[in-house]
């Protein structure tokens with residue numbers, strides 16, 4: 001070991017960052033008595049933005065392994081609504097075109113885990129509660145990573161406030177726009193706008209008088225994008241609605257984003273633009289519930305979706321990127337699961353290679369992870385294209401093909417959802433010399 005205590009710096013306190021802290025503490029604490037893990041987060045407090053997130057069966061399994069599912073259950077209704085299936089509707093005809101099934105053949109889920117829709121802030125708080133139980137993990141807010149220097153033995157990370165931290169290793173878990181990636185690992189791999197944005201809002205379910213056409217979560221497709229309608233608490237009191245829609249980059253840069261970050265007056269102007277946009281896209285739906293949302297929901301917010309080019313470099317000698325910082329892809333309702341998989345698999349590899357050079361642990365982790373991530377990129381990109389604007393005929397054709405496409409996806413999903421990062425076979429190191 002090169003320092004005392006052995007210090008791991010985790011840069012970014014989102015899903016990948018906190019999951020890494022949980023997994024590393026669990027796997028390394030028995031091996032390194034003086035282990036210290038510090039999570040540095042840009043924000044001053046946990047963020048309430050971002051709406052609700054869907055957790056697939058595999059994300060569920062990994063949250064359980066990390067002790068987070070227990071905390072979600074303790075939260076009561078705010079711990080999220082269990083989702084048996086995502087129902088897919090045609091917004092134009094009102095017809096149900098199929099489902100994405102999370103309940104499996106026996107109705108009990110995949111390996112006992114179904115889906116879950118939960119507000120991001122609630123997931124974050126549950127993860128932080130699980131982390132607070134660990135004596136060797138600390139989280140520091142208000143620390144924006146701006147760069148770092150790596151030497152043979154240490155990594156020093158610099159923060160915007162002029163402070164710095166030294167450690168044996170750093171994990172870049174700072175999301176799609178990762179400063180760890182752009183300053184330390186792969187400066188040429190900048191985030192890119194996907195051309196598609198989420199126009200999203202949260203609202204009270206009681207606002208809508210029409211009966212809901214879905215049980216927990218629905219995606220309502222139109223040729224102008226898809227509108228997701230979902231509950232996000234088990235009492236079904238709160239709803240999250242989000243349109244996935246093609247939004248021109250110029251428009252994004254000009255009116256909407258500038259307005260959103262301005263004064264109350266300009267914010268109201270942005271909301272008005274977004275509301276009109278939603279009405280144009282979904283206001284003529286044959287589903288009364290959808291029409292009512294477009295009429296009654298006011299609080300829209302635009303959330304542009306960024307991605308990284310596939311491939312790229314993930315590590316240096318002492319820094320590894322995990323989660324979106326390494327492989328942000330178009331969201332397909334399962335990228336959070338990849339961040340959790342990364343964290344668990346990385347911690348397992350590191351614990352097995354703890355007496356080997358760090359570079360060897362990094363190499364083994366990457367060799368186990370690359371193909372899964374490359375395949376996921378391909379699947380996410382194909383799926384993402386269907387959110388773009390299409391002509392009337394092309395849309396009809398897509399809707400006609402939908403049941404077949406869902407069936408095809410089902411087979412792939414079933415194998416993705418039974419994935420268990422705890423069960424991945426890791427090649428054993430072929431020498432046992434301590435070289436750190």
Ligand SMILES: Cc1cc2nc3c(=O)[nH]c(=O)nc-3n(C[C@H](O)[C@H](O)[C@H](O)COP(=O)(O)OP(=O)(O)OC[C@H]3O[C@@H](n4cnc5c(N)ncnc54)[C@H](O)[C@@H]3O)c2cc1C
Pocket residue numbers: 011012013014015016017040041042043052053054055056143144145146173174175176177178179180198303304305306322323324325331332333334335336337339
């Ligand atoms: C609109 C949208 C909807 C999505 N919906 C889903 C879904 O339903 N299901 C799903 O599984 N996935 C979904 N995803 C993807 C999912 O949100 C991400 O894959 C997941 O959040 C990745 O976790 P992460 O920890 O790697 O990154 P993030 O969640 O982005 O966390 C990064 C953290 O690092 C912090 N940070 C950033 N820069 C710095 C810095 N310089 N210094 C210090 N800290 C920093 C951030 O504040 C943040 O806390 C969605 C993504 C988008 C964009």
